[in-house]
Amino acid sequence: MSDALIRRLEIFAELSSADKAILAEATATSRPISARTDVSREGDARRDVFVLLSGIGCRYKIVAEGRRCIVAFVLPGDLCDIHAPILNRMDHTLATLSPCEMSVMPRSIVSHILEHHPMIVRALACSSMATESIQHEWLANLGGRNSPMRIGHLLCELYHRMEAVDLVERGQFSLPITQIDLADATGQTSVHVNRSIQRLRSERLITFAQGMLGILDLRRLERISDFQPDYLQLSRQVGTTSPD
């Protein structure tokens, strides 16, 4: 289970067996968390470093009038808030959407890694730049695209991110979230999301039922959603850049 993290970081840097060992150790102890629970809340002091091992989580903020805005999805292998200890307050809430398996990394191991495992640090830096890219793309999504494109684009992103940690099988993957969640992530009403999904279904681009998402025609979905996978930075980068 814990190998999602390793698989993810290996995209960005060549990890030694010592690197992998410490990552395995750091994520050895995990605990189950039920769906729809806040793991750490906006305003809390940042403390822990989490790794999501299975399930789907999100980061959200509450704006005026109680509206919930999802600002990111957290997928298996995602490492949350590696720099948590150095900033004082969470600006958002980290929560589960489905039942999850999470691991809390002990502070001691975190600082040990930061000091003695430069390749991991490098991979983490790349990973956080990829996160930034994703956020830019989300902004472009909300600011510049219409409803079906927003949904399509988001689904493409999730597809590729799940693919990168080997969780896609025959174009399908588990996506146990509601249309309300998709609405809050794309700045729309669930009613409106529903209609767009039905449109995508009727055009034989996706299937979405019982928490499973199927992408029927990735190329076409990407095209109509203005999706360019480059921004995810998920193509292997090992050896393609010079060390600093």
Place this chain on the structure above:
Amino acid sequence: MSDALIRRLEIFAELSSADKAILAEATATSRPISARTDVSREGDARRDVFVLLSGIGCRYKIVAEGRRCIVAFVLPGDLCDIHAPILNRMDHTLATLSPCEMSVMPRSIVSHILEHHPMIVRALACSSMATESIQHEWLANLGGRNSPMRIGHLLCELYHRMEAVDLVERGQFSLPITQIDLADATGQTSVHVNRSIQRLRSERLITFAQGMLGILDLRRLERISDFQPDYLQLSRQVGTTSPD
């Protein structure tokens, strides 16, 4: 001029005189760049590390049908792409909006800083987390707020960020950007932005003319825009957190 960078980083960490000296050296040579020019383009290989010394820039993406989405504003003292050398492609374009003064940091100094000036590195890490917070807030802005709130919220953010580098005088600061720019940053039409600005003006909240923005009643503007300054992480943090 170059002290905007130092002033900014000092928010996050206590810099020694050696730290400041190397920052001053790194930003010693600057060059003027005229308004509305792309500094580095989406798709380009990342190479240089920029510091904006004066003027206003932005990061933008072009989505389908040529629409421009501004995903961030770059203010004096902002350090662009410190990790540029380790990722291969720019996911967005960095451009000037007004005439700017920019400094390109030599690679050699960058790596020297990363290796020998831990407090600067720490400040940079904090700074990039603050950037992430801003992006979350922008997502909430686009996803959850109406037009006057979006504009008001953005203006509050710019006010506080300019304040942090001492560029606000008597509630006023230079903001040489167009309503079209504001539109592209808030996912609206310039026509719609115009009406919202007029609304804010008529409620005696702001003045905005000839590239100068005046905030007439910050508290009230913050209240009606659902703005909480905490997310900017601009309150001095020196000594408030334990080192890792």
Place this chain on the structure above:
DNA sequence: CGTAATCTTGAGTCCAATCAACCAATGTGG
């Protein structure tokens, strides 16, 4: 098996984009 969520569909309303002028300020060349 029953209750609560979630999804689906329809109808009506409203807000924001679009289209289209027009104005003011600035700059340019003759």
Place this chain on the structure above:
DNA sequence: CCACATTGGTTGATTGGACTCAAGATTACG
């Protein structure tokens, strides 16, 4: 110095898309 072009801002009329409200169907779950 003035005619003209350009850019940014302002205003109104129109239209379409997204939200709201509401009710029924389906699914999930204790």
